Amino acid sequence: MLPYIGRRLLATIPVMAVVAVFVFLLLRLTAGDPAAIIAGDNATARDVAQIREKLGLDQPIVQQFIIWIGKTLRGDLGESFFFKKTVTELILGRVEPTLALATCTLLLAVTMAVPLGVTAAYKRGSWIDRFVMGLSVLGFSVPVFVIGYALMYLFAIHFAWLPVQGYQRIGDGFGGFIQRLVLPSFTLAIIYVALIARITRASVLEVLGADHVRTARAKGLADLPVLLRHVLRNAAVPIVTVIGLGVALLIGGVVVTESVFAIPGLGRLTVDAVLARDYPTVQAVVLLFSGVYVLINLLVDLTYTFLDPRIRY
Amino acid sequence: MSTVLTLPSPAVRREARAWRLPRNRSVWIGAAILAVVVAIAVLAPYLGTTSPSEIDPTARNRRPGAERVIRNDDGTKTTVTYRMGTDSLGRDIYSRVIYGSRVSLIVGVTVALISVAIGLVIGLVSGYIRWLDGIVMRVMDGLMSIPAILLAIALVSLSRGAGLRTVILAIVIPEIPRVVRLVRSVVLSVREEPYVEAARALGVPTPALLARHVLPSTVAPLVVQGTFICAAAIVVEAILSFLGIGIPPETPTWGNIMAEGRALFRIFPHNIFFPSIFLAATVLAVNMLGDGLRDMLDPRLRHRI
Numbered sequence: 010m011l012p013y014i015g016r017r018l019l020a021t022i023p024v025m026a027v028v029a030v031f032v033f034l035l036l037r038l039t040a041g042d043p044a045a046i047i048a049g050d051n052a053t054a055r056d057v058a059q060i061r062e063k064l065g066l067d068q069p070i071v072q073q074f075i076i077w078i079g080k081t082l083r084g085d086l087g088e089s090f091f092f093k094k095t096v097t098e099l100i101l102g103r104v105e106p107t108l109a110l111a112t113c114t115l116l117l118a119v120t121m122a123v124p125l126g127v128t129a130a131y132k133r134g135s136w137i138d139r140f141v142m143g144l145s146v147l148g149f150s151v152p153v154f155v156i157g158y159a160l161m162y163l164f165a166i167h168f169a170w171l172p173v174q175g176y177q178r179i180g181d182g183f184g185g186f187i188q189r190l191v192l193p194s195f196t197l198a199i200i201y202v203a204l205i206a207r208i209t210r211a212s213v214l215e216v217l218g219a220d221h222v223r224t225a226r227a228k229g230l231a232d233l234p235v236l237l238r239h240v241l242r243n244a245a246v247p248i249v250t251v252i253g254l255g256v257a258l259l260i261g262g263v264v265v266t267e268s269v270f271a272i273p274g275l276g277r278l279t280v281d282a283v284l285a286r287d288y289p290t291v292q293a294v295v296l297l298f299s300g301v302y303v304l305i306n307l308l309v310d311l312t313y314t315f316l317d318p319r320i321r322y
Numbered sequence: 323m324s325t326v327l328t329l330p331s332p333a334v335r336r337e338a339r340a341w342r343l344p345r346n347r348s349v350w351i352g353a354a355i356l357a358v359v360v361a362i363a364v365l366a367p368y369l370g371t372t373s374p375s376e377i378d379p380t381a382r383n384r385r386p387g388a389e390r391v392i393r394n395d396d397g398t399k400t401t402v403t404y405r406m407g408t409d410s411l412g413r414d415i416y417s418r419v420i421y422g423s424r425v426s427l428i429v430g431v432t433v434a435l436i437s438v439a440i441g442l443v444i445g446l447v448s449g450y451i452r453w454l455d456g457i458v459m460r461v462m463d464g465l466m467s468i469p470a471i472l473l474a475i476a477l478v479s480l481s482r483g484a485g486l487r488t489v490i491l492a493i494v495i496p497e498i499p500r501v502v503r504l505v506r507s508v509v510l511s512v513r514e515e516p517y518v519e520a521a522r523a524l525g526v527p528t529p530a531l532l533a534r535h536v537l538p539s540t541v542a543p544l545v546v547q548g549t550f551i552c553a554a555a556i557v558v559e560a561i562l563s564f565l566g567i568g569i570p571p572e573t574p575t576w577g578n579i580m581a582e583g584r585a586l587f588r589i590f591p592h593n594i595f596f597p598s599i600f601l602a603a604t605v606l607a608v609n610m611l612g613d614g615l616r617d618m619l620d621p622r623l624r625h626r627i
Contacts (some may be wrong), residue, residue: 023464025464025467027461028467028468030464031468032476035476107416146609146610146613149531149604150553151602151606152602153561154561154564158598161587162591173588181409190340260472261470262471264472265471265565279475279477280567283476283478291479292477294472298472299468299469299472300468302469
């Protein structure tokens with residue numbers, strides 16, 4: 010168990026190293042001279058040279074990378090070109106909305122998708138099965154902002170049940186917080202539901218045909234205990250895997266959904282930073298999101314050992 | 323002793339066929355919708371459109387179906403109908419939506435072709451040359467840990483004033499690792515086949531071996547994967563344009579039309595409504611085509627793609 014966790018942890022190091030090199034090179038080699046950007050249009054050549062020296066940009070690229078990675082590991086992500094704050098401060102100020110949106114979406118998606126997928130497999134060919142399959146095709150084809158505007162039009166403008174846009178911090182009242190989070194979470198959850206429900210259906214279908222399920226039925230166990238105790242438990246590994254992999258979709262969706270619903274989170278920050286050509290912020294956000302994605306999939310891999318004791322690496 | 327050969331009863335055969343037909347139906351529906359979209363894109367100037375980027379300050383924010391009478395110099399009157407209304411600059415949404423199909427199709431097809439071509443080469447080499455495999459796959463794993471849309475956004479930010487070429491490149495790069503993985507998995511399973519071993523034993527040089535004996539096995543999965551990439555690329559292009567960081571806003575693309583309509587969505591939802599319908603229908607068609615092709619070409623692919 011412990012050696013496995015250790016080995017799995019070690020395996021993430023090369024992946025994150027590639028991500029770090031890529032993110033570093035991406036912006037350092039192609040974005041032009043950061044010193045000139047910081048100095049502004051009216052700067053003299055001497056100003057630019059001074060800034061370059063201060064930032065260590067006059068050193069060889071390998072050294073620059075080592076300095077950058079060292080700072081990043083210590084939590085120093087540099088200074089934003091545009092917002093006149095350190096990037097770390099900037100990110101900390103934007104974490105709450107994104108975390109709230111992602112958590113809410115995840116909970117919503119899993120509680121909808123798993124029962125849907127199990128029912129679809131159990132009642133194969135029924136209307137609910139066709140609904141799940143239809144939803145999965147639709148969920149992958151209708152872009153998240155189209156879903157967002159459709160839901161916004163229907164529930165916030167036509168029926169006026171919910172606020173149209175915006176975000177309220179959880180500290181300023183839970184009611185308003187949830188009210189403003191329902192539509193964006195639902196929007197974002199649809200593609201995720203489609204993904205999870207489809208895998209759940211396929212995975213449950215496979216287990217339903219297994220011998221131990223027939224035995225459980227033969228000994229007279231009712232359908233529900235069979236489904237929960239004998240089927241779902243054995244179908245869990247692919248489901249948990251796809252929940253982890255789907256986080257990539259979730260992160261992409263967060264960026265778009267926050268723009269549609271005017272939520273001041275990390276996604277919105279990314280777009281604003283790109284529009285302002287604020288490279289340190291773009292760099293930090295990409296690195297952060299990738300790190301979260303790798304971390305979540307690491308956790309998913311670790312849960313395998315609990316879900317399926319046969320798995321030993 | 324006699325062997326009895328039993329043919330499936332007609333009922334069984336009919337059932338088998340009934341199960342198959344709807345699978346292929348997906349190809350036909352997808353191809354039909356797509357054919358309509360392609361026709362719209364090609365015939366855009368002949369579909370009663372005006373210039374899609376012409377600004378008309380006197381006809382801003384018209385609702386769909388609004389009419390306007392223009393007096394000509396010789397006293398006659400011409401009636402202009404804004405079938406889908408106009409945006410806040412007075413541009414005709416109908417013309418913009420129709421012309422927008424061009425950008426979406428170009429981006430979808432180009433991204434699919436380029437990423438399949440690059441991914442194929444890297445995948446073949448990496449799957450066949452063992453010592454390279456480890457390095458290439460680590461790099462691909464790293465690339466795949468950056469969420470695709472985020473990577474595309476970061477790549478777009480690099481060039482000042484993104485154009486069509488930058489957008490295509492930004493969408494291609496995140497797709498490459500997915501193609502590489504697929505090709506590599508095919509190569510790894512094919513390289514142990516007796517016919518490949520035989521060719522190797524006969525001394526066929528590696529490039530020829532790859533091209534003649536390994537490449538053909540990758541065609542079917544790549545056609546399917548390419549179709550899905552095309553659908554994904556159309557969505558990502560729309561997302562980038564919608565966020566205001568894609569193709570320049572004056573170019574009519576579905577994402578740009580929606581971006582323009584964002585501010586006044588509460589009052590004039592048509593700016594967002596019409597491009598949404600076209601976008602969703604096109605992506606749905608391409609995905610249906612891909613689903614159908616997958617089942618037609620090789621049902622086993624279901625587990626791989």
